[in-house]
Amino acid sequence: MQTVQVQAPSHSYDIVIGKNILNDFNLFAPHIGKKAAIVTNTTVAQWYLQPLVKLLQNNGIDAFSIILPDGEQHKNHESLNHIYDSLLANHADRKTTLIALGGGVIGDTVGYAAATYQRGVPLIQIPTTLLSQVDSSVGGKTAINHPRGKNMIGAFYQPKLVLADLNTLATLPEREFSAGMAEVIKYALLGDVAFLAWLEQHIAAIMQKDHTLLAQMIAHCCQMKADIVAQDETEQGIRAHLNLGHTFGHAIEAQMGYGNWLHGEAVAAGMVMAAELSQQLGYIGSDEIERVKNIIRAAHLPDTPPKFSEEEWLAHMRHDKKVDEGKMRFITLKNLGAAQIETLPDVNVLKNVLSKFTA
C-alpha cells in the first residue's frame, strides 16, 4: 500500500493506492459520516457496488446508491439533477458523504454534485480507471459538460480521501489501460527523466499489471501532479505543462469525432507531435524522438496521428483554449523530462511539423 498526501488549499488529504483496499473499512472510517451515497455507473456497479454498500452498511453507515448511465455523453446536467433528486429523496444533509465510484466521468460529475449540494458535502473519490487514478485524483477539478462545450460548468473542490484499488484495473479494458498509460508517460516526459528510465525498464511488467510496480507508478504520478498543482493552483504557469501533447491531441479528437480515439490515444500521438515540434526548435534530436515513440509503442499506444490536411489541423488548434489571441502557445520539451511553455515565433515552425502528418 502506498500513500500520497496532497496539500489542498482548504485541507490536506490522502491518496491511498493498493490491493483490496476497498474492503478495508478502517480507511473510510475517519472520513465518512453516518449517511453516505455511493454514486457509480451501470458498468462499474456490476462489479464493485454491492460489496461496497455491504461494507458500509455492516459498519453502521446508512449507505444508499445512485446509478448513472455509462459514458462521456452522460457527464451532463441530467445526471447531475438525478444525483440531486436522489440525495433529496434520501434526506441527505450537509454531513452526508458522497462517494464517487468510477472513472473520470463519474469523478467529475459526482465531484461537482458534492461541491454544490447544500453548498458542499464531504467527498470520497474511488477512481476505477488508470487514467482517473493518475490524473483526476489530484487538483480538485470537477465539472459537467454543456451542450456548447466540455467542462464548461464546474468548481474546484477537494475530496476528503482518494482510494485507488488496483483490483479495479482487472476489469478495465486493455485499450483503456493503455490510454491511462499515455498520461503516465506524459508525467515522465514533462518533468522526470529518471521516471522515464524506470518506465522503460519496467514497461513489460507494468502492461502485465504487476501490482507492486503499478502502485509505485500511480503514487509517483499523483505525487508529481500534487507538486505541480501546489506550485500553481490557478493554472497560470507550470500547471500548463500537464497539457503536454494536448493541443495536438484535442485536434485529433475533434477531427476524428469524440470517442473514436480515446483521449489517451490522442494525447500519445500528440506527445510525439510535441516532440517533433521540439526537434524543429532545436531542443532535442532524433534519438530522443525515438525514445518517446518507443515507450508509447510499448504501452500499446499510437505513435503517429491520423493524417489530416494542414487546414484541418490549424482550424482545430485555433479553437483550442491554449491558442489564445492568435499567439500559438505550446508545451515543448527543452529536453526529455523538461517541459516548458512556449509561444511560437512563427507559424511556419508549426507547419513544418504538421507537414509530416498531412494527407
Added chain:
Amino acid sequence: MQTVQVQAPSHSYDIVIGKNILNDFNLFAPHIGKKAAIVTNTTVAQWYLQPLVKLLQNNGIDAFSIILPDGEQHKNHESLNHIYDSLLANHADRKTTLIALGGGVIGDTVGYAAATYQRGVPLIQIPTTLLSQVDSSVGGKTAINHPRGKNMIGAFYQPKLVLADLNTLATLPEREFSAGMAEVIKYALLGDVAFLAWLEQHIAAIMQKDHTLLAQMIAHCCQMKADIVAQDETEQGIRAHLNLGHTFGHAIEAQMGYGNWLHGEAVAAGMVMAAELSQQLGYIGSDEIERVKNIIRAAHLPDTPPKFSEEEWLAHMRHDKKVDEGKMRFITLKNLGAAQIETLPDVNVLKNVLSKFTA
C-alpha cells in the same frame, strides 16, 4: 463614502457604500476584466442597467447584459441556464467579470453562476435592496432553489468587490426597505447594544433615508457580519447567532405561504418571539421586550406574529433545520446585544411562549 474590508478565505475584498458610486468607473477599474456581463432582473433593469452598461462601454469594457424575470420563484435552474447560455453565446471566458445588479435573488443566482461557470469567474456584487446590502454582501453564500427545497444547490464564493449605492434605495418600495431594517435591528439585538441605542436615536431620520446615517448603518452591519463570518466560516458556532428570530420567522413564512409576509417582516415578529422566549428563561424582563418591540414598530415592522394553533407552530419549527434530531435549538438573548445558542431543556418553555400567539 464608507468602505468595509472583508477577509475571505481566498482573498480580501472591499464593500464600498455611498451615493452615486455606480457612476464612478475608478471603483470598478481594478476589479474588472476586458469583458463583463451585467446580470439583472426586469424591474432593476429599467432604472440602473443602461447607465451602467454605458459607463463600462465608455471605458472600453466589452459589456453586455442578461436580464432575468423578477421574483424568488425565478431563483432556479432555468435562470441559471439562461445565464450560462448567454455567457457562452457571448464567448465569455474565465476572465469575464460577472456583475450581479439587484437584490438577494439576483445576488444568489448570479453569484452561483460566477462560482460555476468555467469553474469560477470574477464577480462584482451590486446589491440594490437594503436587505442585500446589509446581509448577503458578506459571507460568500450563493445558491439557487430546488423544487424540493430553498438554497439546496449552491457554493461558497467570494466577490472581488461589493458596491452598495444608496441611490438604489430610492426606488425600493417602503415595505421592502422596512424588511431590510429587520436584519439591521437583528445585528443590534444579537451583538451590539450600543448600536441598538444609536438606531433608537436615529430611526426616524433613517426611515427618511438620510444618506449619511444609512451609509454608517450599512457599513456597521457589514462589519459585524464580516467579523462573525471570519470567526466561524463553517457555521458551527457564532454564525448561528445570525439566525436570531429565524426559526419563528420561517414558521410564519411557511404557515402564511411564502411571499405573503416578507422575510424581514417574519424575522421582525420572530425576534419578538425570541425575546419572549428569553424572558421565559429569565434572561431579560418586560422593559427589554418593550425596547425590542419599539424599535421594530419604529421601522414600520410587525411586532407580533399572526395567530396559529400550537400544532401549526410546532410542525413548522420541527421542519426547520435548526431544530435537529428532536433537540429544540434556538437563538436566545442573554441580554439585549448578547445572543447565544441554546438547546431548550423542556418543550413546555416553548409552549408557554407560543400560547401568547395561539389562535
